[in-house]
Amino acid sequence: MNKYLTLALPKGRLGDSALEQFDKIGWTTSIQKDSRKLVFIDEVLRIRFMFVKPADVITYVENGVADLGVIGKDSILEEEADVYELLDFGFGKCKFSIAGQKNFQLHQKDSVLKIATKYPRVTLKYFASRNQSIEIIKLNGSVELAPLVGLSDVIVDIVETGGTLKANGLEILEDMMDISAKLIANRVSYRFKHDRIQQLIQLLQEQKEVTT
Amino acid sequence: MQFLQLNDELQYFKAKYEVTKELEQIVTQLGYTLFEPDFFESYDQFVQMNQRVKTQSLVKLLDQDGSILVLRPDITTSVIKRVIPKWVESNTLRLFYLSTIFSRSSVGSVEEKKQFGIEHLGTNQRIADVETIQLIISLFKRFNLSFLIELSNNQFLNALMKELQLSFTSQKELKEILYYKNQAALEMFIKQTTIPSPFIELVSQLLHLQGSLVEIKQILSRYPLTSPMQNAMDELEVLMNSFSIEEQNQSIRIDLTVLSQYDYYDGLIFKAYVPTIPVPILSGGRYDPLTKMVGLEIPAIGFTLNMSDFIKEVIQTNE
Numbered sequence: 001m002n003k004y005l006t007l008a009l010p011k012g013r014l015g016d017s018a019l020e021q022f023d024k025i026g027w028t029t030s031i032q033k034d035s036r037k038l039v040f041i042d043e044v045l046r047i048r049f050m051f052v053k054p055a056d057v058i059t060y061v062e063n064g065v066a067d068l069g070v071i072g073k074d075s076i077l078e079e080e081a082d083v084y085e086l087l088d089f090g091f092g093k094c095k096f097s098i099a100g101q102k103n104f105q106l107h108q109k110d111s112v113l114k115i116a117t118k119y120p121r122v123t124l125k126y127f128a129s130r131n132q133s134i135e136i137i138k139l140n141g142s143v144e145l146a147p148l149v150g151l152s153d154v155i156v157d158i159v160e161t162g163g164t165l166k167a168n169g170l171e172i173l174e175d176m177m178d179i180s181a182k183l184i185a186n187r188v189s190y191r192f193k194h195d196r197i198q199q200l201i202q203l204l205q206e207q208k209e210v211t212t
Numbered sequence: 213m214q215f216l217q218l219n220d221e222l223q224y225f226k227a228k229y230e231v232t233k234e235l236e237q238i239v240t241q242l243g244y245t246l247f248e249p250d251f252f253e254s255y256d257q258f259v260q261m262n263q264r265v266k267t268q269s270l271v272k273l274l275d276q277d278g279s280i281l282v283l284r285p286d287i288t289t290s291v292i293k294r295v296i297p298k299w300v301e302s303n304t305l306r307l308f309y310l311s312t313i314f315s316r317s318s319v320g321s322v323e324e325k326k327q328f329g330i331e332h333l334g335t336n337q338r339i340a341d342v343e344t345i346q347l348i349i350s351l352f353k354r355f356n357l358s359f360l361i362e363l364s365n366n367q368f369l370n371a372l373m374k375e376l377q378l379s380f381t382s383q384k385e386l387k388e389i390l391y392y393k394n395q396a397a398l399e400m401f402i403k404q405t406t407i408p409s410p411f412i413e414l415v416s417q418l419l420h421l422q423g424s425l426v427e428i429k430q431i432l433s434r435y436p437l438t439s440p441m442q443n444a445m446d447e448l449e450v451l452m453n454s455f456s457i458e459e460q461n462q463s464i465r466i467d468l469t470v471l472s473q474y475d476y477y478d479g480l481i482f483k484a485y486v487p488t489i490p491v492p493i494l495s496g497g498r499y500d501p502l503t504k505m506v507g508l509e510i511p512a513i514g515f516t517l518n519m520s521d522f523i524k525e526v527i528q529t530n531e
Contacts, residue, residue: 064490088396188485188492190393191360191465194423 005047005196008066010054014181017091018070025203058083058184067189068197073179074158078119083184087201090208092181096122098174099165100147100154106173107132116146117156126156126176144168213520228523231355232310235328238354239308242347244330247307249290255280261289261505264475271314271322283314283322288499288514291331296506304334310519329496329516333503337511338447341480341498342454344513348484348494349463351517355526359493361463363482364470365448366497371440376407376415390469393419410436422467424460425452451480476502480513488528489521
């Protein structure tokens with residue numbers, strides 16, 4: 001039987017921060033930092049790291065190919081992922097915000113608010129909860145451009161420092177919710193590998209307490 | 213399942229036939245009789261009996277007279293609706309079924325799922341609970357599958373929820389936190405919500421109330437329990453004591469925060485998992501309140517097994 005504990009880490013900044021945490025608990029001896037390999041296996045600790053595109057972490061975990069994964073809350077919300085959220089890493093902190101040109105009124109009596117976003121589901125849900133009718137324009141990047149060229153009235157996006165917004169003459173009109181990096185688990189793996197997962201959470205938590 | 217070669221497909225049918233025959237044999241030997249559910253249900257009646265069901269996932273049809281029908285989305289409702297009105301007092305019934313249910317996927321296509329299941333009606337709760345879990349264990353063992361059963365008595369959580377006197381939205385929020393096992397959000401919830409002081413500590417420990425009976429009892433011994441909560445635990449203990457130590461350790465995990473999709477479950481609820489299928493392969497529980505809705509409250513428990521996943525797992529294990 002498959003006794004490895006398999007973790008899916010996102011390539012890029014979020015994954016690097018996650019690796020730092022795993023490094024501190026001594027779990028990364030199998031990983032060669034500059035290698036282009038996608039899978040690293042630690043035969044001693046019986047763990048396997050997989051490096052995947054951030055957008056695919058949830059897919060790997062939901063299908064049980066990876067037992068655990070590290071991913072931002074934004075992706076969990078947008079994918080409506082049916083996974084356990086076991087730990088808040090405390091890094092990758094940012095916010096879901098509505099941004100637009102200065103003093104733009106979000107509530108308008110006679111027109112439907114046009115919103116450009118990479119996160120249509122999160123946006124729909126948020127505005128549905130306050131009964132405001134909106135029109136969504138799905139974009140894949142450079143969302144900040146949309147209000148400048150008249151594609152949309154406002155945008156919904158994740159905001160870390162607000163630098164990109166400022167540089168494009170936009171500002172935050174409303175904060176929607178906080179997000180950060182999470183440790184997620186497949187529901188079936190969680191049952192079958194409960195002790196090992198619990199042990200990992202404890203190690204990571206102790207590490208977190210030492211540093212804060 | 214998709215096959216490229218006819219031969220593979222026929223092989224699969226053969227395996228499926230044999231597994232099905234075997235399952236039928238096991239349950240008929242225990243006194244279960246076959247039940248054939250209706251294909252169609254009245255939309256209005258179904259929605260009334262299953263208020264939390266996602267109506268967009270039902271496959272709807274229009275009858276001649278303009279009334280809306282649904283292609284059966286679930287079998288328990290169909291069984292209860294047909295059996296309870298003809299119920300004879302002090303009767304007991306053991307039924308099994310092998311049928312297809314239909315649902316509409318998020319992209320709009322109609323999906324069919326083959327289900328095998330049992331409904332056990334009229335038998336004293338304690339006896340039927342034990343018998344049902346035993347039956348599940350024997351089904352998995354018969355095919356040499358490794359498996360885990362996750363079970364709870366949801367009266368514990370319901371009783372606790374009542375004590376917390378939460379508003380409707382807070383209750384929903386707490387249930388969602390528990391569903392995702394989100395400890396960070398739980399701590400935040402405790403800070404932001406007024407929770408009666410005797411229960412604050414217990415609520416913060418909720419996600420740890422899982423594992424073996426001994427472990428859970430040890431945690432609970434530190435907190436004050438109301439009598440409905442204690443009763444729920446006692447019932448669980450009686451149930452667990454009817455299994456061998458080996459079964460308890462290898463096949464059963466208690467998780468007091470398991471939540472079910474249907475409101476009508478009251479008492480024992482459970483799910484079963486096998487390692488290679490990423491979703492529960494079997495689920496069920498006690499649903500006496502559902503029988504009350506159609507006129508007469510009797511003890512009732514049942515489970516459904518996802519047949520295509522089960523056959524896949526059997527073929528893989530015995531290859």
